[in-house]
Amino acid sequence: MPELPEVETSRRGIAPHILGKTFKAVEVREPRLRWPVSAEICAVLPGQTLRSVERRGKYLLLGAETGTLILHLGMSGNLRITAPDQLPGKHDHVDFVFADDTVLRFNDQRKFGAVLWTSADPLQHPLLAELGPEPLSAEFDAAYLQRRAGQRSACIKSLIMDSHIVVGVGNIYASESLFLAGVLPTRAAGSLQTAEFERLAAAIKTVLGKAIEQGGTTLRDFTNAEGKPGYFKQALAVYGRGGEPCRTCAEPVRHLKIGQRASYYCGRCQC
Incomplete structure (x- = not known):
């Protein structure tokens, strides 16, 4: 998608x-x-x-x-x-x-x-009125993310994929951002510490920024206005790499479903 x-x-x-x-x-x-x-x-x-x-x-x-x-x-x-x-x-x-x-x-x-x-x-418009802030905007930062997480028991991956919290952090980019931040996707959102929110907010901006630079991610269907695919797939650290060695520590990348969506993470780098 x-x-x-x-x-x-x-x-x-x-x-x-x-x-x-x-x-x-x-x-x-x-x-x-x-x-x-x-x-x-x-x-x-x-x-x-x-x-x-x-x-x-x-x-x-x-x-x-x-x-x-x-x-x-x-x-x-x-x-x-x-x-x-x-x-x-x-x-x-x-x-x-x-x-x-x-x-x-x-x-x-x-x-x-x-x-x-x-x-x-x-x-x-009803489709846009309740959307959260843009992740690359100044409005979205660690303090905002920590405030919206509050004491929530929902997992952090689900939180950052909620468009009412922040827009555009889809399944691929949520997995990649959590890996870069060193945060397990299954952690309760309210259990993260301030330093972890800081790393995660920065990681979301970094991952999305790099993906835009490389024209997005083509897994199957996406092509740009010239009919060309996005090349961020080549830079994916964990998404779609279940069982393959982590690019950082060589531990096999793990795979599970969170909210019916495929999730990938490294059990050693994300703890």
Whole structure:
């Protein structure tokens, strides 16, 4: 599933090609995504200028003159810049065509993504209003994380994957951040000490920052706006490496499920 680094990679990839351009047409070939594609976009977008390309958590916000497109890549979606004469494939569900014939194409094989429209403040949309802070922002730090952990008995991995606590720390990046911080994923969130929260908050920023630099992580489906995979997979320390030697101590990486999600850790480095 595309997480924060993959969505940020998509944002950076498409923005230079479409920002400031005028919509000419919108073609919706398949409206039945996770939520129905907003029918009004075909009527309201043509003639409007795209003023901003932003991200909030795992949502892309394309700001036009009278409203905002809210895009979500779901489990397997991607956005690509294509030539106007490139024929759409089976899973190319929506095309945004600009006045210079640049095409932004939304592809979603599993149809769990979203293409929504709002004329109100997008940050107050029900999907975004209750989201926690951005992990790379100054608002997210050790003190904030420790305060939200409180005396919670829930495991720390579940806490940092809760989008109401902090956005974008998906399963891969939670495992990698906990490894870098030297914290067991099964530890009760409220049991961590101040120094551990400091290491974990810093690790989350480091891991996500490096993942963005390398274009995200491609395990199966994700590609960027140019159709290229993300390369952070090559740098993964523990995720997906169950039974393989830890890159730090050579102890076999362990594997278990936490909240029905695969979790990986080193029993020696994380204690």
